[in-house]
Amino acid sequence: MYVAVKGGEAAIRNAHALLAKKRRGEESVPEIGLDQISGQLSLAVDRVMAEGSLYDRDLAALAIKQARGDLIEAIFLARAFRTTLPRFGASEPVDTGAMRIARRISATFKDLPGGQVLGPTFDYTHRLMDERLATNAADAPSPRGGEGWGEGPERREPGAVSTVGSLPSPPAPLPQGERGVVQMPRVTDLLGDEGLIEGSPADDGTPPRDLTREPLAFPADRPLRLQALARGDEGFLLALGYSTQRGYARTHPFVGEIRFGTVEVSLHAEELGFAVPLGEIELTECQSVNQFKGSASEPPQFTRGYGLVFGQSERKAMSMALVDRSLRFKELGEEKSAPAQDEEFVLSHCDNVQATGFVEHLKLPHYVDFQAELDLIRRMRAEAEAAPREDLKEAAE
Amino acid sequence: MNAPVASSMPAITYNFAYLDEQTKRMIRRAILKAIAIPGYQVPFASREMPMPYGWGTGGVQVTAAILGADDVLKVIDQGSDDTTNAVAIRSFFETTAGVATTTRTQDATIIQTRHRIPEAELKAGQTIVFQVPIPEPLRYLEPRETETRRLHGLADYGLMQVKLYEDIARHGHIATTYAYPVKVEGRYVMDPSPIPKFDNPKMNDSPALQLFGAGREKRIYAIPPYTQVVSLDFEDHPFKVQAFRQPCALCGATGVYLDEVILDDRGKRMFVCSDTDHCATRQAEGHTGEMSAPYGAGAAAPALHGAESHRGTDGAIP
Numbered sequence: 252m253y254v255a256v257k258g259g260e261a262a263i264r265n266a267h268a269l270l271a272k273k274r275r276g277e278e279s280v281p282e283i284g285l286d287q288i289s290g291q292l293s294l295a296v297d298r299v300m301a302e303g304s305l306y307d308r309d310l311a312a313l314a315i316k317q318a319r320g321d322l323i324e325a326i327f328l329a330r331a332f333r334t335t336l337p338r339f340g341a342s343e344p345v346d347t348g349a350m351r352i353a354r355r356i357s358a359t360f361k362d363l364p365g366g367q368v369l370g371p372t373f374d375y376t377h378r379l380m381d382e383r384l385a386t387n388a389a390d391a392p393s394p395r396g397g398e399g400w401g402e403g404p405e406r407r408e409p410g411a412v413s414t415v416g417s418l419p420s421p422p423a424p425l426p427q428g429e430r431g432v433v434q435m436p437r438v439t440d441l442l443g444d445e446g447l448i449e450g451s452p453a454d455d456g457t458p459p460r461d462l463t464r465e466p467l468a469f470p471a472d473r474p475l476r477l478q479a480l481a482r483g484d485e486g487f488l489l490a491l492g493y494s495t496q497r498g499y500a501r502t503h504p505f506v507g508e509i510r511f512g513t514v515e516v517s518l519h520a521e522e523l524g525f526a527v528p529l530g531e532i533e534l535t536e537c538q539s540v541n542q543f544k545g546s547a548s549e550p551p552q553f554t555r556g557y558g559l560v561f562g563q564s565e566r567k568a569m570s571m572a573l574v575d576r577s578l579r580f581k582e583l584g585e586e587k588s589a590p591a592q593d594e595e596f597v598l599s600h601c602d603n604v605q606a607t608g609f610v611e612h613l614k615l616p617h618y619v620d621f622q623a624e625l626d627l628i629r630r631m632r633a634e635a636e637a638a639p640r641e642d643l644k645e646a647a648e
Numbered sequence: 649m650n651a652p653v654a655s656s657m658p659a660i661t662y663n664f665a666y667l668d669e670q671t672k673r674m675i676r677r678a679i680l681k682a683i684a685i686p687g688y689q690v691p692f693a694s695r696e697m698p699m700p701y702g703w704g705t706g707g708v709q710v711t712a713a714i715l716g717a718d719d720v721l722k723v724i725d726q727g728s729d730d731t732t733n734a735v736a737i738r739s740f741f742e743t744t745a746g747v748a749t750t751t752r753t754q755d756a757t758i759i760q761t762r763h764r765i766p767e768a769e770l771k772a773g774q775t776i777v778f779q780v781p782i783p784e785p786l787r788y789l790e791p792r793e794t795e796t797r798r799l800h801g802l803a804d805y806g807l808m809q810v811k812l813y814e815d816i817a818r819h820g821h822i823a824t825t826y827a828y829p830v831k832v833e834g835r836y837v838m839d840p841s842p843i844p845k846f847d848n849p850k851m852n853d854s855p856a857l858q859l860f861g862a863g864r865e866k867r868i869y870a871i872p873p874y875t876q877v878v879s880l881d882f883e884d885h886p887f888k889v890q891a892f893r894q895p896c897a898l899c900g901a902t903g904v905y906l907d908e909v910i911l912d913d914r915g916k917r918m919f920v921c922s923d924t925d926h927c928a929t930r931q932a933e934g935h936t937g938e939m940s941a942p943y944g945a946g947a948a949a950p951a952l953h954g955a956e957s958h959r960g961t962d963g964a965i966p
Binding site: 263327330464599618624631634 | 668670671693694696697701703705727730732735736762781791793794820825842843844845864890905906907908
């Protein structure tokens with residue numbers, strides 16, 4: 252029976268065979284396709300791309316399928332693949348001001364140049380289970396009438412005017428690109444014109460350090476912190492951001508703007524002497540606007556927190572902006588009082604691939620170390636049992 | 649990747665031993681620096697690996713960076729070639745590098761290990777690669793990296809001395825049994841990884857090169873051959889290793905580290921060599937222990953240490 256203590260290659264093979272079977276599920280049900288995952292579980296794909304730091308919808312969908320829907324496992328697969336890829340250069344900075352907008356909202360202004368564009372959002376949906384979605388048959392609700400969000404068709408008739416916000420919501424999702432012609436200046440740029448908000452840090456030409464090519468070193472500058480946060484765990488950053496709202500290093504944030512859409516990525520080609528477009532990626536950007544009372548050298552003005560994430564993930568972008576702002580306490584002369592301000596704490600623990608690995612390694616055998624502890628505790632117990640008798644002896648003497 | 653996939657998917661290929669050559673060069677430079685400054689933790693740009701952090705990614709990266717086509721690799725975990733993680737890492741290098749592997753300590757050119765140093769003395773020319781979870785010996789005394797780097801820079805190890813002293817004051821002896829801190833060549837205090845302190849003396853003046861890789865924590869450190877490695881202690885409380893009262897139940901070895909194996913729910917247990925290669929070698933030489941008697945020397949032992957398990961059809965790795 253003590254064979255069980257050792258691993259054994261056959262046992263591992265069997266476990267992996269069972270895993271493959273479990274992944275496939277009931278075999279009378281058709282196998283799920285990557286196009287289905289990519290198209291119908293697109294926010295899961297977005298999360299894997301964001302935290303996997305690899306913008307590739309097909310690979311992210313493959314990872315989700317292989318990981319049986321375990322997104323952290325899928326992120327891990329994406330990272331382990333990404334790390335083997337050759338680097339042939341760094342892109343030009345993307346211009347989110349020129350983003351082809353699918354969604355853009357501001358919580359600080361009722362209306363603004365370019366307008367409020369709700370786009371595809373769960374906001375304002377009633378979170379009611381929509382049983383008509385519980386089918387994969389042809390009678391599934393038609394997305395053309397806005398069905399399938401728990402709203403019911405009668406409330407989302409084509410052409411109906413939304414009562415929320417100042418703009419009529421579009422009758423059907425617009426094909427991407429049709430809104431691209433509208434100018435959408437960033438809210439922070441609008442505030443910046445009046446000098447009410449701190450400027451974007453000037454580009455001093457220093458290439459940012461690359462977290463994936465250099466070990467994280469402290470103190471970390473803001474580009475490095477933002478890199479770590481961009482690939483950091485959504486749940487961890489959400490909780491940290493939430494903690495700042497609840498008074499642990501409060502920063503009085505407003506959502507200046509959230510925008511989601513596509514931007515062009517270009518690479519400066521040395522041979523040509525100019526930048527060549529490589530393609531488009533989807534990004535979510537959040538700029539928070541935070542109070543700042545002013546200091547000896549700076550007048551009172553708003554300050555910024557910044558979040559930028561692959562795909563559509565407003566929760567992550569907002570959390571990132573909150574945490575980014577908290578981590579800036581020192582440069583803004585604020586008091587340090589909470590975990591969200593502590594860059595060693597935040598950056599050392601925000602990576603879910605690192606975190607899950609180390610937590611789960613406790614499953615590995617530790618019996619050499621445990622043996623040493625067993626031995627120690629037996630010895631200490633033996634000593635403890637021996638001790639009172641000596642006390643009695645002394646008392647008797 | 650034989651199944652048809654979306655046409656835009658790039659072809660997935662991997663280099664010899666998984667890592668690309670640029671990454672290997674970066675790791676080799678860190679290793680060279682580590683060898684030049686024995687016991688000093690060299691930061692390196694640790695990569696994501698296809699196994700989880702905490703499961704040996706540091707050791708795997710070091711091994712991948714030093715592995716050549718003619719190397720012979722041995723991988724152990726808890727002293728055994730047959731524990732799940734050792735099997736997984738060995739098969740990883742068999743698959744990605746196609747190198748020869750062995751379970752025999754003396755036949756290996758590179759030994760990757762977790763939590764043990766083999767009982768057989770290592771030879772000149774061999775390299776042992778340790779998997780390290782927390783490379784910083786001062787970490788549990790001082791959580792901040794900025795602070796511990798300063799302490800190492802100043803060789804200020806008072807914190808550690810106080811900790812060991814407090815152990816003695818409280819328990820009458822030093823209560824650290826594994827990952828027992830050492831001082832390397834009179835300069836850096838180093839974490840030997842969570843090997844039992846039983847193994848610490850093997851690090852001193854070893855003819856083999858000892859490399860340590862911590863993947864999640866992004867550190868590499870080293871002990872070059874024939875380097876002085878001293879376990880921290882006090883004059884009146886000298887360093888002592890664990891000693892077992894009974895010999896190995898299978899090979900009768902004494903003076904080795906033993907695993908305790910529980911045999912039933914009524915407190916029956918046996919003690920067997922943690923180093924399975926050492927145990928198997930001794931059994932092959934005809935040594936026996938008290939538990940090998942009913943079966944004869946040859947029959948029972950392979951059941952414990954052999955590669956085949958008779959369980960596990962339900963998928964559970966025991």
